[in-house]
Amino acid sequence: xxxxxxxxxxxxxxxxxxxxxRCDPISGHxxxxxxxxxxxxxxxxxxxxxxxxxxxxxxxxSDRFSAERTGGSVSTLTIQRTQQEDSAVYLCASSFLxxxxxxxxxxxxxxTVL
Amino acid sequence: DQQVKQNSPSLSVQExxxxxxxxxxTNSMFDYFLWYKKYPAEGPTFLISISSIKDKNEDGRFTxxxxxxxxxxxxxxxxxxxxxxxxxxxAASGNNQGGKLIFGQGTELSVKP
Numbered sequence: 001x002x003x004x005x006x007x008x009x010x011x012x013x014x015x016x017x018x019x020x021x022r023c024d025p026i027s028g029h030x031x032x033x034x035x036x037x038x039x040x041x042x043x044x045x046x047x048x049x050x051x052x053x054x055x056x057x058x059x060x061x062s063d064r065f066s067a068e069r070t071g072g073s074v075s076t077l078t079i080q081r082t083q084q085e086d087s088a089v090y091l092c093a094s095s096f097l098x099x100x101x102x103x104x105x106x107x108x109x110x111x112t113v114l
Numbered sequence: 115d116q117q118v119k120q121n122s123p124s125l126s127v128q129e130x131x132x133x134x135x136x137x138x139x140t141n142s143m144f145d146y147f148l149w150y151k152k153y154p155a156e157g158p159t160f161l162i163s164i165s166s167i168k169d170k171n172e173d174g175r176f177t178x179x180x181x182x183x184x185x186x187x188x189x190x191x192x193x194x195x196x197x198x199x200x201x202x203x204x205a206a207s208g209n210n211q212g213g214k215l216i217f218g219q220g221t222e223l224s225v226k227p
Binding site for chain 1: 118120146150156157158159163165203205207212213214215216217218219
């Protein structure tokens with residue numbers, strides 16, 4: 001199974017709770033990206049990891065959002081004190097190396113904040 | 115501000131005809147453009163790309179045209195097939211932006227038999 005996997009596929013939470021979303025990139029891919037798609041919107045860039053470089057966090061919408069990438073592989077996106085406007089599909093993608101390498105997307109995690 | 119725009123939320127085309135999906139961008143630093151296709155409950159899949167040094171790239175039934183002076187690109191699908199029915203996203207990246215992609219809002223294509 002060589003694709004990008006994400007878990008959980010669906011997450012329903014109450015406002016104010018913390019959530020963790022997981023991404024397993026394609027083996028050997030050095031770049032990992034998080035995007036989100038709100039209802040009726042395009043994909044919005046959140047954060048980007050490339051090898052051992054400092055991540056590009058320029059798309060994170062608030063300090064409630066954070067992400068880690070451990071051992072250059074698995075990544076976790078954490079949203080603290082969730083709000084209703086955080087409801088969206090969170091998509092992870094990975095690519096081999098350079099910026100023009102194709103980004104392969106996982107199926108996404110649908111987050112619903114009640 | 116929306117740096118990549120797809121102004122048509124939906125498009126309906128008859129099977130066998132040409133589908134033309136349009137995309138406009140505002141950032142002159144963008145130098146690489148891509149189209150992704152997305153089915154419901156799946157992640158987007160890469161379709162075709164074009165570098166700013168070209169004005170056309172073709173792959174089978176799919177052709178992307180780039181007009182840098184107008185900051186406009188389009189995706190042509192010919193002939194269109196019912197299996198092409200999906201949401202199509204235009205995306206762009208710039209040399210100063212690392213690997214992140216800036217996406218448009220998407221156009222939902224429906225190809226009717």
